[in-house]
Amino acid sequence: MSTPATHSPASAASPRVTGIEMQSVVLELGDGDRTVRALDDVSLSVTGGELVAVVGPSGAGKSSLLAVAGALAHPTAGTVKIHGRELATLSRKERTRFRLTEIGFVFQSGNLVPALTVADQLRLVRRLTTREPFDPMPLLESVGIAHKADRRPHELSGGERQRVGIARALVNSPSVLLVDEPTSALDRERSQEVVALLREETHASAVATIMVTHDHDVLHHCDRVLLMQDGGLQPHSAS
Amino acid sequence: MFLAVRSLSFQRGRFALVGLVISLLALLTVMLSGLATGLVNDGVSGLKGLPVSAFAFESGIQTDNAFSRSVVDKGQRDTWAGQTGIDQAELFGVSIVNTTSDTGEDIDLTLFGVEPDSFLLPKLGDGEQVGSVDGVVLSRTAADDGVKVGDTLTLDRVGTTLRVVGFTDKQDTFGHVDVGYLPLATWQYIASGMSAAGAPTDASVAAGAIDTASAIALRTADGGSLESAGVDVTAADEAAHTTTLSLTKAFGASPGYTAETATISLIQVFLYVITALVIGAFFTVWTVQRQHELAVLRAVGTPTGFLLRDGIAQAGFLLTAFTAVGVVVGLGFAAIMPAEAPFAIEAVPVVSAGLAMIILGLIGASLAVLRIARIEPATALGGQR
Numbered sequence: 176m177s178t179p180a181t182h183s184p185a186s187a188a189s190p191r192v193t194g195i196e197m198q199s200v201v202l203e204l205g206d207g208d209r210t211v212r213a214l215d216d217v218s219l220s221v222t223g224g225e226l227v228a229v230v231g232p233s234g235a236g237k238s239s240l241l242a243v244a245g246a247l248a249h250p251t252a253g254t255v256k257i258h259g260r261e262l263a264t265l266s267r268k269e270r271t272r273f274r275l276t277e278i279g280f281v282f283q284s285g286n287l288v289p290a291l292t293v294a295d296q297l298r299l300v301r302r303l304t305t306r307e308p309f310d311p312m313p314l315l316e317s318v319g320i321a322h323k324a325d326r327r328p329h330e331l332s333g334g335e336r337q338r339v340g341i342a343r344a345l346v347n348s349p350s351v352l353l354v355d356e357p358t359s360a361l362d363r364e365r366s367q368e369v370v371a372l373l374r375e376e377t378h379a380s381a382v383a384t385i386m387v388t389h390d391h392d393v394l395h396h397c398d399r400v401l402l403m404q405d406g407g408l409q410p411h412s413a414s
Numbered sequence: 415m416f417l418a419v420r421s422l423s424f425q426r427g428r429f430a431l432v433g434l435v436i437s438l439l440a441l442l443t444v445m446l447s448g449l450a451t452g453l454v455n456d457g458v459s460g461l462k463g464l465p466v467s468a469f470a471f472e473s474g475i476q477t478d479n480a481f482s483r484s485v486v487d488k489g490q491r492d493t494w495a496g497q498t499g500i501d502q503a504e505l506f507g508v509s510i511v512n513t514t515s516d517t518g519e520d521i522d523l524t525l526f527g528v529e530p531d532s533f534l535l536p537k538l539g540d541g542e543q544v545g546s547v548d549g550v551v552l553s554r555t556a557a558d559d560g561v562k563v564g565d566t567l568t569l570d571r572v573g574t575t576l577r578v579v580g581f582t583d584k585q586d587t588f589g590h591v592d593v594g595y596l597p598l599a600t601w602q603y604i605a606s607g608m609s610a611a612g613a614p615t616d617a618s619v620a621a622g623a624i625d626t627a628s629a630i631a632l633r634t635a636d637g638g639s640l641e642s643a644g645v646d647v648t649a650a651d652e653a654a655h656t657t658t659l660s661l662t663k664a665f666g667a668s669p670g671y672t673a674e675t676a677t678i679s680l681i682q683v684f685l686y687v688i689t690a691l692v693i694g695a696f697f698t699v700w701t702v703q704r705q706h707e708l709a710v711l712r713a714v715g716t717p718t719g720f721l722l723r724d725g726i727a728q729a730g731f732l733l734t735a736f737t738a739v740g741v742v743v744g745l746g747f748a749a750i751m752p753a754e755a756p757f758a759i760e761a762v763p764v765v766s767a768g769l770a771m772i773i774l775g776l777i778g779a780s781l782a783v784l785r786i787a788r789i790e791p792a793t794a795l796g797g798q799r
Contacts, residue, residue: 241795242792242795247795248792268717272715273715274714274715276715278715279714282795286710288417288707288710288711289707290417290423291417291420295420299716302416327424343714344714
C-alpha cells in the first residue's frame with residue numbers, strides 16, 4: 176500500500192471502541208458427504224473508524240467470514256461480539272433486528288431494490304427501524320449522489336449504485352460495516368473512488384469496516400490488510 | 415405497502431398483464447353468475463314465488479322431474495290437511511303444453527292448476543285473477559312476448575282454447591317456459607287428455623275432469639318449514655302415501671334443474687381454482703425472480719413478516735382492483751344481453767363470486783409468497799450465491 180494507515184480514524188480523539196471482535200471462530204459447512212472447514216480458528220478485532228481489507232483467492236473463506244461477522248451464519252465454534260454483544264446469545268428475531276441496527280452491508284454491484292428510487296432505498300431501511308420522518312438527502316450528499324435521488328438503480332452507473340449501497344448501509348448508523356467485493360463490477364477509476372469513499376465514511380462515521388476484495392489496487396486506502404487462505408486469517412505481506 | 419406500491423408502479427406492465435387475466439376471470443365469473451341466476455329463474459321462478467312450505471308427491475317417486483311423474487288425489491290431500499302443524503294443503507297441477515296464439519305465434523306454457531280460492535293464487539300485475547273456467551293468467555314475461563289480455567291461446571292437437579285474462583306481477587317460469595295459472599278443474603280437464611276443441615265450459619269441465627293433480631302444496635301457519643311447525647313428516651307421508659320435499663328441494667323436481675345448476679356450479683368451481691392457480695403461479699415466478707433481491711433485504715435486517723405482508727398486500731391490491739374491473743365490465747355486458755337469454759344479475763351472487771375469487775386468489779398468492787420465509791439471507795453475499 177502506498178499510504179498505509181495514513182487515514183487515522185476520525186474518532187481518534189475519542190476512546191477507540193471495538194466494533195467487532197471474533198475469537199477462535201470455526202465454521203464448518205456441509206459439502207456433499209464431507210464437511211469443509213470454511214473458517215479455521217479465525218480471530219479478528221476491528222475498532223470503530225478502522226477499515227480492514229481481507230484479500231485472498233476464491234474459496235478461501237472470505238464470504239464465510241462476512242456471513243459469520245454479519246450474523247448470517249452461526250459459527251461452529253468460537254465467539255463473535257459486535258459492540259460488546261455476543262451474537263450467539265441472540266434469537267433469530269433478535270439477529271434480524273441486530274443486523275438492521277448494528278450491521279451495515281455493502282454488496283457486490285450495490286444490490287439495490289430495482290423498484291425503489293435512490294432516496295427510497297434509504298427510506299425503506301430507515302422505516303424498518305422507526306416511523307419518524309427521515310430526510311435521506313444529507314447522507315446522499317455525503318456520498319455524492321444526492322443529485323440522483325429520484326433515479327432508480329437501472330438509471331445509475333456501477334459506481335453510483337455502489338455509492339447508494341454505501342449510503343444505505345450507513346442509514347441506521349451501524350457499529351460494523353461489512354463490504355463484499357465492492358469493486359468487482361467497476362473500472363479502475365470508479366474502484367478507487369468507491370473505496371476512497373468507504374475510507375472516508377468509515378472514518379467519519381467511526382464504523383468498524385471489513386472489506387472483502389480481490390482488487391489489490393485499492394488496498395492503499397485501507398488501514399490494515401489481512402490475507403485469508405484455506406479458512407485461516409493472517410497479516411498480508413503488503414500491510 | 416411501502417415496497418408493494420412501488421413495485422406495482424415500477425413493474426406496471428407485468429402486473430397489468432396478470433391483472434388482465436384476473437379481470438377476464440372475473441368477467442367470466444360474472445357472466446356465469448348471471449347465467450346461473452338466469453337459469454334458476456327460468457327453471458323455477460314460478461315455484462320460488464309460491465307461498466308454499468313443501469310439496470308432497472306420489473310415494474316413492476323419483477325426485478328429479480317429480481312434477482311431471484307424480485300423481486296425487488284429493489284423499490291424499492285431505493290426509494295432509496288433517497296433519498298437526500299444517501295450515502293449508504291444496505292440490506297443485508303441473509303440465510307443460512304447446513299453444514298457438516291468435517297471431518300464429520308458438521307459445522309454450524307450463525300450466526299451474528290451482529283452486530281459485532286457495533293460497534296458491536298468483537300476485538296479479540294486470541287483468542283478472544284466476545277464476546273463469548276458460549281463463550288463464552300468464553307470467554309477466556309472456557306480455558313481453560306480445561301476448562295481450564283478451565288473446566286466445568289454442569292448445570296444439572286437441573284444439574282446446576284458453577282466454578288470457580291477466581298477467582302476474584313478475585317473471586313466473588318453470589322448466590324454461592312461461593307459467594299459465596288456471597283453475598284446477600280446467601287443468602284436470604286438460605290433463606285428462608279428453609279435452610275437446612274450443613273453450614272449456616263449466617259443463618265440459620265437470621264432465622271430463624279427473625280428481626288428481628301433480629302434487630299437494632303444503633303451507634304452515636307462518637310459511638316456515640314443516641319441521642319448524644312440528645309436523646311429523648315421516649308419519650304424514652306414511653299416512654298419505656306421499657314423499658315430501660321442501661320448497662327448495664322441490665326445485666330439483668323441475669325439468670333439468672339439477673343438471674343445469676350442477677353444470678354451472680362445476681364451471682364456477684373450476685374458475686375459482688384456476689384463479690387461485692394463476693395468482694399462485696404468478697407470485698411463485700415473481701418471488702423466484704426476486705430471490706436475490708429478497709435475500710439482500712433479509713440480510714440487511716428486513717423482517718420476514720414485513721416481506722410476507724408486503725407480498726400478500728400486493729396480491730390483495732391486484733386481486734381487488736382487477737376483479738372490480740372485471741365485474742364492472744361483466745355488468746356492462748349484462749346490460750346489453752338479449753332479453754330472451756336466460757341471464758339475470760343479482761347483487762348477492764355477483765358479490766359472492768367476486769369475493770370468492772379474491773379470497774381464493776389470496777390463498778394462492780399466500781402459498782407462493784411463503785417461499786420468502788425459506789430464502790437464505792446469506793445468499794446475498796457473492797461468494798455464497
